[in-house]
Structures are given as C-alpha cells and as structure tokens.
Amino acid sequence: MGKSSPHIPFAPALSSATTEEIVPRHNLSEAGIDLEGVRRLSRRFLGFVPGDRLSELAGESEVIGAAEADLTATLAKGVLRIAGEIRCPVRLQCARCLEQFATELHAEVECAYLPGSDPAEADSQQEMVEEVTYLPDYHISIAALIEEELLLAMPMIPLCKPECAGLCPECGADRNQEDCQCRPTHRDTPFALLKNFNKV
Ligand SMILES: [Zn+2]
Numbered sequence: 001m002g003k004s005s006p007h008i009p010f011a012p013a014l015s016s017a018t019t020e021e022i023v024p025r026h027n028l029s030e031a032g033i034d035l036e037g038v039r040r041l042s043r044r045f046l047g048f049v050p051g052d053r054l055s056e057l058a059g060e061s062e063v064i065g066a067a068e069a070d071l072t073a074t075l076a077k078g079v080l081r082i083a084g085e086i087r088c089p090v091r092l093q094c095a096r097c098l099e100q101f102a103t104e105l106h107a108e109v110e111c112a113y114l115p116g117s118d119p120a121e122a123d124s125q126q127e128m129v130e131e132v133t134y135l136p137d138y139h140i141s142i143a144a145l146i147e148e149e150l151l152l153a154m155p156m157i158p159l160c161k162p163e164c165a166g167l168c169p170e171c172g173a174d175r176n177q178e179d180c181q182c183r184p185t186h187r188d189t190p191f192a193l194l195k196n197f198n199k200v
C-alpha cells in the first residue's frame with residue numbers, strides 16, 4: 001500500500017485543509033452549513049428531524065414518526081455535494097380503495113450546490129451538465145433539504161398494495177374485502193354506461 005507514495009505517507013499539508021467532522025446521530029432540526037469563506041469541508045449528518053417539525057410534509061400526508069437521515073456533505077472545487085439516504089414513516093390514503101395505510105418514504109439524495117448566486121464566482125470549470133442549485137446566502141438548511149427530498153419521494157398515486165383491487169364503481173364495496181354482486185363486465189363495456197343512463 002505504501003509503495004506508491006513512500007515519501008509522503010500522510011500528506012499533512014493537504015489534510016489540514018480539510019475539515020473532518022463526524023456528527024453523532026442527533027436532532028437535525030437546526031442543522032445547517034455555513035459556507036461563507038469555506039474552501040473545503042466534509043461533514044456527516046446522521047440523525048433525525050422530529051415529525052412535528054415537518055409541517056410541509058404533514059400537509060401532504062400524516063407523518064407518524066421522525067425522518068431519519070444519513071447525509072454526507074462535501075465541499076470541493078467550489079461545489080457542495082450532499083449525498084445519502086432519508087426515510088420517514090407516513091400514513092397515506094390509497095388512491096384505489098381510499099383506505100389509510102402506513103408506509104415509509106425513502107429518498108436517495110445526490111445533490112449539487114454552488115455557494116453564491118453568480119456562476120462566475122465558483123472557482124472551477126464545473127461541467128454544467130448536472131443540475132446545481134445556487135446558494136446565494138452561502139447557507140443550506142439540512143432540515144429543509146430533508147423535507148424537500150421527502151416531498152419529492154411522495155408517490156404520485158399512493159397504493160396500499162400494488163395489486164389493490166379498489167372499490168367497485170357500481171356499489172362502492174371494497175373489493176379487497178368482499179366480492180359484491182355487481183357483474184364485473186359492466187364497467188368495461190359501453191353498455192354499462194347506457195344502463196346507468198336508463199336508471200336515471
Ligand atoms: Zn388500496
């Protein structure tokens with residue numbers, strides 16, 4: 001291992017330029033990164049945001065526990081990268097049977113940020129193909145990032161289970177629970193519609 005660079009085993013000049021900080025699992029509600037004047041940084045955010053701090057997410061679902069996050073932030077060459085995982089237990093309403101069901105939102109995070117508002121300020125020839133977000137006030141809130149990512153992880157069409165049979169369009173019975181007497185062919189043929197018109 002030491003054979004490739006025997007004369008500089010620990011590279012002290014380089015390591016002193018990097019901030020290594022391991023944060024134990026803790027409440028991330030107020031966690032953030034101030035990037036003003038910071039050139040290099042490496043920081044791990046391992047912890048949780050209590051459910052009652054996720055007010056935007058609570059508007060879209062019933063938050064039934066804390067959001068758990070394990071994120072690593074690294075700043076190098078003017079670009080802040082945040083990567084890791086976020087999970088949060090929620091209760092959603094099934095789009096087919098309308099039952100409430102408990103599930104877990106899961107977000108895999110891989111974000112890039114450019115501190116500052118002017119692209120010219122970033123001291124790198126960043127390939128601009130990837131999507132970056134500017135941080136004009138040189139600050140990022142970890143709790144806000146966690147909530148944003150969880151909102152993006154919300155399913156477009158929540159289903160209690162992939163094979164949920166839903167409600168009978170005729171009598172409203174939950175077809176996961178019971179077989180109603182309605183004939184299933186009705187809903188697939190145009191005659192079903194005509195039949196309903198005749199009833200009215
Ligand atoms: Zn369902």
Ligand SMILES: [Zn+2]
Pocket residue numbers: 168169170171172173180181182
């Ligand atoms: Zn029915």
